[in-house]
Amino acid sequence: MNQRSRALPIRLSQRIWVVGSSGAGKSTTARALAQRLRLAHIELDNLHWGPDWYERPHKEFAARLDEALVAGSWVVDGNYTERVGAQLLAAATTVVWLDLPRYAVMRQLARRTLVRAVRRTALWDAENHESLRTALFDRENSVVLYAWAAFDRRREYFARALVADPPPGLQVIHVRSSRQLRRWLRQVPAG
Numbered sequence: 001m002n003q004r005s006r007a008l009p010i011r012l013s014q015r016i017w018v019v020g021s022s023g024a025g026k027s028t029t030a031r032a033l034a035q036r037l038r039l040a041h042i043e044l045d046n047l048h049w050g051p052d053w054y055e056r057p058h059k060e061f062a063a064r065l066d067e068a069l070v071a072g073s074w075v076v077d078g079n080y081t082e083r084v085g086a087q088l089l090a091a092a093t094t095v096v097w098l099d100l101p102r103y104a105v106m107r108q109l110a111r112r113t114l115v116r117a118v119r120r121t122a123l124w125d126a127e128n129h130e131s132l133r134t135a136l137f138d139r140e141n142s143v144v145l146y147a148w149a150a151f152d153r154r155r156e157y158f159a160r161a162l163v164a165d166p167p168p169g170l171q172v173i174h175v176r177s178s179r180q181l182r183r184w185l186r187q188v189p190a191g
Contacts, residue, residue, distance in 0.1 A: 012037065012094050012171070012173075013094045013171060014037075014072070014073035014074075014093070015072075015073065015074060015092050015093045016030075016033060016037075016039070016074070016075045016076070016092065016093075016094045016095070016096060017075075017076045017077075017088050017089075017091075017092040017094070018030040018033070018075065018076065018077040018078075018096045018098065019077075019081075019095060019096070019097050019098070019158060019162075020079075020097060020098030020099060020105075020158075021098070021100070021105045021147055021150070021151050021154050021155070022079075022105075022109060022143060022146060022147035022150070023105045023106065023108045023109025023110075023112060023143075023147050024098035024100050024105050024108070025098055025100070025108060025178070025181065026077040026078060026079075026098060027043060027045075027077045027078075029096065029098060029181065029185070030043070030075045030076065030077035031077075032185050033075045033096070033185070033188065034074075034075040036185070036188055036190055036191065037075070037188070037190070037191035038190075038191040039073045039074055039075050039191065040068075040071045040073065040074040040075070041075050041077075042065075042068045042069070042074050042075070042076040042077070043076075043077055043124065044076060044077065044079070044080050045078055045123070045124055046125055046126075047061060047064040047065055047068065048061050048078075048080060048083075049123070049124055049126045049128060050126050051127060051128070052126075052128070053126075053128055053141075054126070058083055061080075062084055062087060065087060065088075066087075069091055076088060076092070079154065081157060081161075085161075089161070089167055089170070090167075092170065093170065094170070094171040094172075094173065095162055095170060095171070095172050095173070096173045097162055097172060097173065097174050097175065098175050098181065099155065099158065099174055099175060099176050100175070100176065100177060100178060100181075101176075101177070102148075102151050104177070104178055105147065105151065106144070106147065106148065108178075109143065109144060109147050110144065113130055113132070113135045113136075113144060114132070116129075116130045117130045117131055117132045117135060118132075130143070
């Protein structure tokens, strides 16, 4: 049986980290899992960003994450692998890797960005907002350009950290398509 047709595990631990490219659906997936399993949902973006897109210093970000993880049972979404990846790999017992194709990620990201910008959706507790101009054209701050440029690097990192050399005892759920993700989420038993 090849990797694409192999059924994904539906029994999950109580400390889950959802990772993947920007726009892959990490927050949506984590919210769905947290609700279904009745666990706390921790959004790394919410811990990382302050008002007016203030980027919290590493020590403050890591301390805020430590506080959130005290709950003991949780679903965390977000990457920040350089800043808190080791911290989360040590704490998580399951990692859900959303490894969707680039075209699917970029389509989802473009749609999400457009909706957020048009609706002026407040992001996280910081009440930040995305703008179409920044998201699409600002070379330093564009989420779309960042996602495109980081896609291969992010995929290589997770392939190495989660598939080639996973930490002992870590359950890795490798999701490769939106369809597979939807089917899997429906099968996860309620907590």
